[in-house]
Amino acid sequence: MIRVLVVDDQRLVRAGLRMLIESSDDLAVVGEAVNGADAIRLAVELSPDVILMDLRMPGVGGVEATRQICSGAAPPKVLVLTTFDDDDHLYPALAAGAAGFLVKDTAPADLLDAVRRVADGDLQFSPALLRRLVDRAVDGGTTTGRRDATESIELTGREEDVLALVGEGLSNQEVADRLHLGLSTVKSHIANLMDKTGCDNRVRLAVFAHRRT
Incomplete structure (x- = not known):
């Protein structure tokens, strides 16, 4: 509880x-x-x-x-x-x-x-705030020289879809609605993404998404 x-x-x-x-x-x-x-x-x-x-x-x-x-x-x-x-x-x-x-x-x-x-x-x-935090991190140069490292991590097609929407700042429910998935399925994908990428929170995962583009 x-x-x-x-x-x-x-x-x-x-x-x-x-x-x-x-x-x-x-x-x-x-x-x-x-x-x-x-x-x-x-x-x-x-x-x-x-x-x-x-x-x-x-x-x-x-x-x-x-x-x-x-x-x-x-x-x-x-x-x-x-x-x-x-x-x-x-x-x-x-x-x-x-x-x-x-x-x-x-x-x-x-x-x-x-x-x-x-x-x-x-x-x-909140999604809009997450986007601002990510934009600030990107503008601050945290993505420099990191694209090769992010591309070496193998993701499934659906994980790529979920990652891209997390990078846009969408909430779990918004990701589920956009991809026509169940909320529990989205949560599972995000947990897998965090495990594969080593990102321990949503902000770092969103920044990772921007590094991968």
Whole structure:
């Protein structure tokens, strides 16, 4: 069971997230916090596996709460869930230790999947944000001299298809819809891709896709 702490200053948002999370047998909400100060306290008291963290809240905000929580021993994973997807919010949250960054219009199934994957040690981002991170990595020259190495890795035709769409920043559900595959099949392909390429999270896999083009 993955234990989730929901942090948001809006009661309706917390209630909606609780209903969504508890609709899954493998997830449970262990607490709710209305601001960053409460989140810091409850992270210690409740020992959640994943914290869904809003950023703009009265008092201690989400970035500072994330920084304090992630600086502790064996901290929970913090998955940011916010309305604001600009770089002024994204990069400070990542620098503070967030393991993912989703916007609040994320599809419910993708949010639940992100909670599971973050709990498992992966990084998760909304598609548009993933594309920005990949573009920044590519523009920064991280692909230089790496194409030959990526081409030496043998992938199946379907793995190539999935990899290309991950490189575009599509979510698992969007990849499944585009390729007319089941969601579990897409997850299996991505797991195989990570194993073959040595990429331990979705951002690195997306950068790998760009190196391969």
